[in-house]
Amino acid sequence: MPQQDKITQLLNGTYEDPDGLGRQRVTTRSLVIRPSLVGMERDLVKALEFDSHIAIISDKTTHAILGRRVEQALFGIHHVQSIVLPDAPHPDDETVAKIRQVTRSAGALIAIGSGTINDLCKYASARDSKPYAVFATAPSMNGYTSLNAAITEHGHKKSLPAQAPRGAFFDLAILAAAPPRLIRSGLGDSLCRATSQADWLLAHLLLDQPYRQLPYALLRDDEKPLFDQSEALMAGDIAVMERLVRTLVLSGFGTAIYGTSQPASQGEHLVSHYIDMLGDPRRPLVYHGEQIGVTTLSLARLQQGMLKSRPTLTPDTETKESFIARYGDVLGPSCWDDFARKRLDAKAAGMLNDRLAGAWPEMRDRIASISLDPDYLATVLKNAGAPLTPSAIHLPRPFYEDALLRSREIRNRYTFLDLAVNAGKLQPALANL
Numbered sequence: 001m002p003q004q005d006k007i008t009q010l011l012n013g014t015y016e017d018p019d020g021l022g023r024q025r026v027t028t029r030s031l032v033i034r035p036s037l038v039g040m041e042r043d044l045v046k047a048l049e050f051d052s053h054i055a056i057i058s059d060k061t062t063h064a065i066l067g068r069r070v071e072q073a074l075f076g077i078h079h080v081q082s083i084v085l086p087d088a089p090h091p092d093d094e095t096v097a098k099i100r101q102v103t104r105s106a107g108a109l110i111a112i113g114s115g116t117i118n119d120l121c122k123y124a125s126a127r128d129s130k131p132y133a134v135f136a137t138a139p140s141m142n143g144y145t146s147l148n149a150a151i152t153e154h155g156h157k158k159s160l161p162a163q164a165p166r167g168a169f170f171d172l173a174i175l176a177a178a179p180p181r182l183i184r185s186g187l188g189d190s191l192c193r194a195t196s197q198a199d200w201l202l203a204h205l206l207l208d209q210p211y212r213q214l215p216y217a218l219l220r221d222d223e224k225p226l227f228d229q230s231e232a233l234m235a236g237d238i239a240v241m242e243r244l245v246r247t248l249v250l251s252g253f254g255t256a257i258y259g260t261s262q263p264a265s266q267g268e269h270l271v272s273h274y275i276d277m278l279g280d281p282r283r284p285l286v287y288h289g290e291q292i293g294v295t296t297l298s299l300a301r302l303q304q305g306m307l308k309s310r311p312t313l314t315p316d317t318e319t320k321e322s323f324i325a326r327y328g329d330v331l332g333p334s335c336w337d338d339f340a341r342k343r344l345d346a347k348a349a350g351m352l353n354d355r356l357a358g359a360w361p362e363m364r365d366r367i368a369s370i371s372l373d374p375d376y377l378a379t380v381l382k383n384a385g386a387p388l389t390p391s392a393i394h395l396p397r398p399f400y401e402d403a404l405l406r407s408r409e410i411r412n413r414y415t416f417l418d419l420a421v422n423a424g425k426l427q428p429a430l431a432n433l
Contacts (some may be wrong), residue, residue: 006218007031007246010253018217026253028145033245035238036169041073041135047134048167051107055081057099057121058112059089062137066174067112070135081106088285091116092152099124106130111165114138114182115150115288119162123149126163138182139175141189141289144168145252148261148287156334156410157273159261168249176241180234182248183244185289187230189375191380192292193219194372195299199266199415201370205363207414213264216253216370220304222247227376230384232237232267267408267415268295268304274407275395277331286393293381295392298404298433300374303416304428307368310360311423313349320394323409338412344422384414401430 008013013025030047033288037044038146045054054074058067063084071080083102099120103109109132111121118134126149134144143150149162175183197216204211224232226243233240254263261269273293318339324332344352354415356363378388387393388401405426420426 006221007033007249007253010218010257012239018213021214022258023086024214025146026256027164028168028253028256030164031145031169031249032167033170033249034172036173037135038069039167041070041169042077044167044169045110046077047068048108048131050078050131050133050166053079053081053105053107053261054110055083055103055106055108056110056112057083057085057103057117059085059117060087062113062117062179064082065112065136065137066171070110070112074158083204085117089116089120090152091119091150093154095120096124096127096151103128103130108132108166108230112137115143117344118144118148118165119151122162122165123151126161131166132163134165136168136245137174137260138171138178138250139186139241140178140287141186142248142251142255142264145249145256146264147256147259152277154330154334155277156331156365157277159265164252164256172241174240174246175218176236180385181287181290182313183234184293184381184384184387185264185287186244186248187226187233187384188289188291188293188296188381188386190223190226190244190251190289190363191377192264192266192296192299193251194370194377195268195296195303196262196264197370197432198303198367199299199413200262201367202363202416202419203414205359205366206355206405206419209414212254212258212263214257215251216252218250219247222250227380230380232343234384249411262312262413266299266413267417268292270407270411270413270415270417271295271298271403274403274410275400278403278412279395279399283394286387290387291393293386294390296377298372299416300372300377301433302404302420302429303367303371304374305429305432306416306420306423306425307364307371310356310364311419311425313344313347313352313356313419313422314345314424315349316422318343318409326406335410336424339409341412342414342418349422401433404430404433 111134203209324335
């Protein structure tokens with residue numbers, strides 16, 4: 001069935017869940033992907049039945065690309081409040097507070113942009129119980145249609161509950177003209193399907209955590225054609241760009257239906273979050289998906305190596321005091337609260353070793369069946385001209401290895417990073433990741 005049909009079915013509530021949970025519907029009312037949206041802006045927004053007062057939020061760059069056009073289209077049918085943020089706004093609690101302050105009288109928000117602008121608007125609007133919509137300016141990430149926003153609170157980068165857009169609109173001509181690095185970023189964010197699924201499936205098989213096939217069934221039709229044509233994507237092929245947009249949108253819908261970011265954010269994202277939280281603030285700008293591409297390669301190599309033999313697990317030795325010593329009085333307790341929920345004591349390690357002794361061959365085979373070869377993933381990125389190594393994204397090798405070793409400590413998600421540390425195999429493997 002064509003991929004667009006899946007989107008339509010999700011919008012109208014007729015998509016049959018492969019997990020046997022009945023028909024699925026997303027809360028987004030309208031999602032439009034077209035070669036051009038010129039002249040359609042007014043009707044697209046009108047169909048969303050927003051309040052008369054709308055705040056349109058962009059930054060200086062996205063306002064020039066699309067924001068002014070949307071504002072002009074809505075004059076006369078809405079009271080338009082134009083809010084133009086400085087370029088490269090920070091997705092943090094302080095910026096959210098400023099947006100909420102200046103949009104007090106608005107009944108709805110419209111984001112003009114991609115990752116940061118979308119996250120700021122979806123989170124601010126959710127906090128104030130207002131609907132929002134987004135006009136995309138770059139195919140740079142899969143968060144357009146998700147229910148979460150990546151927001152930094154008190155220095156701790158978190159995936160916070162937000163809301164899906166009432167409408168999401170994608171002008172392929174604008175997206176194809178986006179800076180190449182932003183297009184590569186979207187490709188990189190799509191690349192982690194396999195590593196995220198492997199991590200989530202591991203937690204399901206080993207720890208009996210919930211797991212869904214639906215997020216990955218949604219992506220099945222477009223993933224390989226997109227990856228195989230990554231060079232054409234960068235050459236401006238509109239058909240391949242549409243595949244990328246569909247992949248990003250459906251990935252977001254998968255997380256929205258499940259209710260958390262787990263289907264699309266596992267070990268590779270933990271490493272990335274650690275880098276964002278504790279990396280050198282003077283590091284040159286690196287886009288989220290560029291970073292995810294590199295961390296995905298590392299996780300794919302780790303997973304491939306871990307599947308070669310049955311691991312034997314030992315208990316964790318970290319304590320709250322060691323976390324505070326490492327991360328400080330604010331971040332340390334916050335990370336410990338998450339980590340403590342998955343920390344292995346001697347009893348838990350023994351129980352898991354008993355399970356691995358009997359079930360490892362089946363676990364290994366199931367995880368291997370949904371994985372992608374690291375060399376193939378590297379070729380996808382290479383053909384798109386995307387970064388492949390930590391040094392290419394301005395990370396010193398010692399810090400990157402520390403991120404691989406420690407990033408499992410910042411969130412309660414059990415991944416191959418945890419399995420490798422508890423098996424004593426991550427430290428020896430770091431140089432090859």
